[in-house]
Amino acid sequence: MEVFEYDNVKIYNLSCGKSLPEWLSERKRRALLKKDVDLRRRIELIQDFEMPDISTSVKVTPDGQYIIATGIYKPRVKCFDVNNLSQKFDRCFDSEAITFELLSDDYSKLVFLQCDRYVEFHVAHGRHYRLRIPKYGRDMKYFLPTGDLFIVGVTSDIYRLNLVRGQFLTPFVSEASVINKCAINKEYSLVMCGTKEGKVECWDPRCRNLIGTLDVALNCLSKMENVTSENFPSITALNMDGPLHMGVGTANGMVLLYDIRSSEPYMVKDHMERLPIKDIEFNKKENIVFSMNKSILKMWDKNSGKPYANIETSSELNNLCVVPDTGLLFIANEKPKILTYYLPSLGPAPKWASFLDSLTEELEESNVESIYDDYKFVTRSEVNALGLDLDDLVKNNLLRAYMHGYFMDARFYNKVKSAAQPFAFKEYRQNRIKKTIERSRRAKILPNLPNLPRVNKKLALELMKTKSNVLNDDRFRNLFLNQEFEIDENSEEYRLINNVAKGK
Incomplete structure (x- = not known):
């Protein structure tokens, strides 16, 4: 386990540390544990909580008893039982799963949207049925009141697969060319769709009509200088926060929070990395918003936009799962291990991992390292004054966006400054005068x-x-x-x- 602190917020990384190979005998395991300190200090919250190569998505079942994760290679799904803290089953697919939905409170009914246009249904014993959709899909959501499975993708049609009748219904026809995301407003029984053109469409399945359109791109373009086809604010993330509030993420790294009664956002947050937002989640108890792109997970205040904490890793991030009513997070990423983080300030540990609370209390008094000790904070104007290209630095991960500026490696900053200003005589003279005055006083x-x-x-x-x-x-x-x-x-x-x- 690794603990670090971000602005007085302690974050516990429960997935760091070495793992022991499965084929080792118990005798060799004990011998390795005696020799290696890192192995003794590791915390294996869930046994074998990983994929062979990459994890693509992870979710917790509504009853909170199981964790479902998909990944590659081979394409597969794994189910973990939190009561036993171990794997329950492992199944392979014919092709990679883009996303999946839980049709029941436990693992007994699952549906997977795959990259080869197949939709695959699984029950407790294994694969039940699979069918193909006309166009490639990108997202899907299950609408419980009517039993419809809504599937969106590289088409203007919103497919409706009725699971009660077992057949496709007449699709909704959108005004967009491509639909990237969809979400369900459970309180008002509405289907929200995020389009490539930067709009959010609201559909009512009861009357089967489009009842509203929100132009998100219009609010983003007013804050952008150079707009091209590459950085156009298409919708890449969409989620509801209760009956009236909605979070929208765009392809150019902006997060907008809306009250659905207004066409203007009440909060706009820029990740300042120009990377597509992949996921948006909410912590209702602390009013914290989670927004994630492939390089960083940012947590910030819903009302003021003030940064709360950040999580950065060496691998690209794919999917975020926040365990409801707790401070536990799961992140699917481009490495075998599924990342696990615990933030006590956001909520208690789940019942099946209650030992985390007592463990973190013991470590509360210990000193932790700051994640930005070796970095220099610079603003946009300071970067320009040094004669550097901001876009190239961000693209090559030499700058880390933070608040109204960026963090730069201190050694790199000193080299650039010495090259740009070989001898800053004015600054040197002022420092000499200041030291002389202090000595005389x-x-x-x-x-x-x-x-x-x-x-x-x-x-x-x-x-x-x-x-x-x-x-x-x-x-x-x-x-x-x-x-x-x-x-x-x-x-x-x-x-x-x-x-x-x-x-x-």
Whole structure:
């Protein structure tokens, strides 16, 4: 387990550390555990929680008892039982699964949308049936009130597969050429579709009509300078936050939060990396929004947009799963291990992993490393002043977007600055003058006395003027030797006490 801190928010990485091969005997396992410290410190929350090569998507069943994950290679689905913290079954596909839906509260009814236009249905014992759709699909959602499975993709048609009758119904015809995402508003029984043209269409399955269109691209284009076909704000992520609020992610890295009663967003968040947003999730208890692209997961306040925490990894991120009412996250990525993170500040651990709460409480007092200790924060204007191309730096991962600027490696920053400004004479001259003035002030305030201590020199001088014996008293020795007892005259506590002492 690895713990790091981001702006006073502790994040526990439960998926780091080495894993032991399955074929090892118990004797060899014990021998390796004795030799390797990293193996002893690892936490295997769920046994074999990984894929052979890449994980593409992960979800928790509505009853909270199972975790379903898909990946490659070979294309497969794995089910994990959280009560036993181990794998329940592993099944292979003929082709890769793009996404999947849970049709029941547990693992007994699943439907997978595959990359070769097949839709495959699974039940408890295995594959039940598969059929093919006319065009390639990109997303699908199950609409419980009517039993319809809505499938969208590289077409203007929104396919409706009725699972009660077992047949396709007349599709909805959209105004868009391609539909990337869809979501269900459960409270109002509406189907929301995000299009390539940067619009969100709202369909009512009861009257089978388009009842509203939201132009998201219009709000994004007003904040963009150079618009091309590559950075056009198509809809790439879509999710509902309760009955009235909706989160929309675009292909150029922007996240917009809407009240569905208004056509204007009440919050716009820019990832500043120009990468498509892959997933948007919400933590209703803390009003936190999760927005993820392939390089970073950002968590920020829903109302103010203030950053809460970030998670970055060495591999590309594919899919985000937030365990409901907890602080546990699963992330499918381009590596075998499915990433697992725990944030105690966002909620408690789930019941099946309750030991995490006691474990994190023990580590609460320990020191953690800051994730940006070796980075220099720079603004857009500072990057331009150094003569660097901002787009190239972002594309090559030399800049990490953060708040209103970027983080740059400190060593790279020093090299670039020394090349751009070989001798900044004006800055050098000002620093020399400042140091000279400080030395002269210190000489006036603190005369060169032989018995002057290292700490709290000013206090020692005042005591020497009053001829007090405090300096020679062993009980107060640490006051003039230990740096922790240094009096900070700029602190609020000192000003309040000093004003009272002076009778102000």
